[in-house]
Amino acid sequence: MIAVLVCVAAAALSAAILPTVPSYDPWSWIVWGREVTDPHMSFIVNGGPSWKPLPMIFTTIYGLLGGAAPTLWVITARIGGLLALWGTWKLTHRLAGGGWLGHFAGLLAAVGILLTGRHDQAWYYYFLHGTSEAILVGVTVWTVDRILDGKHGQAYLLMVAGGLIRPEWWPFLGLYAIWLWLRHPGFRSPGMRVLLVAGLAVQPIGWFVPPWITTGQPFLAATHAADYNGHLGSNVLRSILTRGIRDQLLPALILGVAAVVITWVRERNRVILALGAFVVGWWVVVVGETLDGYPGLERFFLPAAALTTVLGGVGLAELARLAGRLAGRWAGSLRRPIMAVTALILAAACIPFSTTQISVARTDERTAAQGAHLLDSLSRAVAAVGGKHGVLPCPSSFTAVNHSAQTALAWKLGVTLQRVGTSMRAPGVDFIGPHAAQIGGPAHVDPRLTHAETVATAGPWRVVRLTDPRLGSTTCVGGR
Numbered sequence: 001m002i003a004v005l006v007c008v009a010a011a012a013l014s015a016a017i018l019p020t021v022p023s024y025d026p027w028s029w030i031v032w033g034r035e036v037t038d039p040h041m042s043f044i045v046n047g048g049p050s051w052k053p054l055p056m057i058f059t060t061i062y063g064l065l066g067g068a069a070p071t072l073w074v075i076t077a078r079i080g081g082l083l084a085l086w087g088t089w090k091l092t093h094r095l096a097g098g099g100w101l102g103h104f105a106g107l108l109a110a111v112g113i114l115l116t117g118r119h120d121q122a123w124y125y126y127f128l129h130g131t132s133e134a135i136l137v138g139v140t141v142w143t144v145d146r147i148l149d150g151k152h153g154q155a156y157l158l159m160v161a162g163g164l165i166r167p168e169w170w171p172f173l174g175l176y177a178i179w180l181w182l183r184h185p186g187f188r189s190p191g192m193r194v195l196l197v198a199g200l201a202v203q204p205i206g207w208f209v210p211p212w213i214t215t216g217q218p219f220l221a222a223t224h225a226a227d228y229n230g231h232l233g234s235n236v237l238r239s240i241l242t243r244g245i246r247d248q249l250l251p252a253l254i255l256g257v258a259a260v261v262i263t264w265v266r267e268r269n270r271v272i273l274a275l276g277a278f279v280v281g282w283w284v285v286v287v288g289e290t291l292d293g294y295p296g297l298e299r300f301f302l303p304a305a306a307l308t309t310v311l312g313g314v315g316l317a318e319l320a321r322l323a324g325r326l327a328g329r330w331a332g333s334l335r336r337p338i339m340a341v342t343a344l345i346l347a348a349a350c351i352p353f354s355t356t357q358i359s360v361a362r363t364d365e366r367t368a369a370q371g372a373h374l375l376d377s378l379s380r381a382v383a384a385v386g387g388k389h390g391v392l393p394c395p396s397s398f399t400a401v402n403h404s405a406q407t408a409l410a411w412k413l414g415v416t417l418q419r420v421g422t423s424m425r426a427p428g429v430d431f432i433g434p435h436a437a438q439i440g441g442p443a444h445v446d447p448r449l450t451h452a453e454t455v456a457t458a459g460p461w462r463v464v465r466l467t468d469p470r471l472g473s474t475t476c477v478g479g480r
Contacts, residue, residue, distance in 0.1 A: 320342040
């Protein structure tokens with residue numbers, strides 16, 4: 001409990017120390033959360049990224065708290081991220097046999113989680129920007145920890161939460177539910193079986209019902225995912241396998257394989273083997289759905305990468321112990337020093353593979369700071385035009401902005417995502433920012449909108465009123 005409170009306090013403190021601004025997807029969840037709680041707004045799951053049920057539980061509550069909602073969600077995601085680091089250390093320490101070597105292996109595994117992924121698919125990027133992936137890693141490692149402690153009810157609820165973040169959890173959740181129903185004596189009571197059924201039922205309800213009710217399209221999240229090609233190139237299989245391999249540090253992958261082999265040969269360790277099987281199974285699911293048309297992004301591999309990193313820490317400990325046992329055959333006094341030296345050598349050998357990711361993490365922090373500055377400036381630009389009523393004076397009024405700032409602008413204007421476009425297809429107000437990774441490129445402008453009038457500037461943003469001279473009335477075009 002103390003560790004949980006420390007994670008909560010550290011996450012709250014991070015909001016004051018680190019750049020704290022949601023990225024594109026979290027902004028949409030925050031906007032939808034406000035739509036649920038605001039009686040003056042319609043709740044429509046459309047116009048943005050893919051729907052995710054679990055974040056909506058939090059953002060709906062935070063929607064009642066007004067302007068604090070974005071920061072509260074980022075803090076929530078960071079709590080999940082810090083719990084993931086603690087859980088990674090705890091699980092690795094346990095599986096590596098405890099002691100000083102287990103502590104060392106756990107520390108390296110936690111650092112490995114920090115360096116998981118690449119560029120805007122990196123774990124630290126997700127941690128900074130309040131995405132659900134940082135929470136997803138926490139769900140993964142704590143599910144294993146709870147199973148090993150025999151807390152199957154807690155483990156099942158964590159898997160249910162994982163299924164509400166990523167549907168790749170569904171096969172594993174279903175198999176676990178079947179095993180608990182058929183084999184575990186603690187789940188034979190009516191109450192526990194209701195829990196099992198409810199955990200399975202909430203998956204389709206959470207994913208399909210809100211989009212179905214608000215748009216008539218129950219599979220909207222799947223459609224959005226399939227519409228994004230993920231830049232996989234002509235050889236989809238090779239591209240997706242490459243992404244899976246590079247999602248974790250290469251030494252973690254090699255040491256993880258070593259852990260499975262050594263522990264099975266030496267002691268038939270079924271726990272380590274089961275974790276290896278889970279990693280392979282997750283890969284099969286992600287590769288299969290990618291070949292079926294899904295984008296196959298690196299972040300889809302994160303649960304597998306997290307457990308691979310845990311296994312990597314175990315592998316390092318096993319190799320160090322193996323070296324110590326071999327040295328002990330010649331001189332017993334050398335056993336512990338050789339173990340320590342081997343562990344340090346293996347850790348040092350990982351450094352060259354980590355430098356790029358360390359640089360990426362530093363870049364992520366600068367990128368987050370720049371993103372916070374750009375969106376703060378966007379708020380000033382909105383105010384300079386007169387707020388919501390100045391930008392959108394009529395129900396038919398239209399505005400557009402750089403692609404990745406769409407969801408943030410909808411929040412700042414207090415409107416649904418449908419009122420903010422990423423292309424200027426009708427007369428309206430266009431917020432033009434620099435072409436930057438945090439906000440994407442400016443909106444594409446219909447060539448018929450030939451009359452452009454700059455109505456405000458704020459920092460790097462220029463607000464332009466675009467009209468078509470062939471249209472007589474411009475009463476509902478904002479910016480005046």
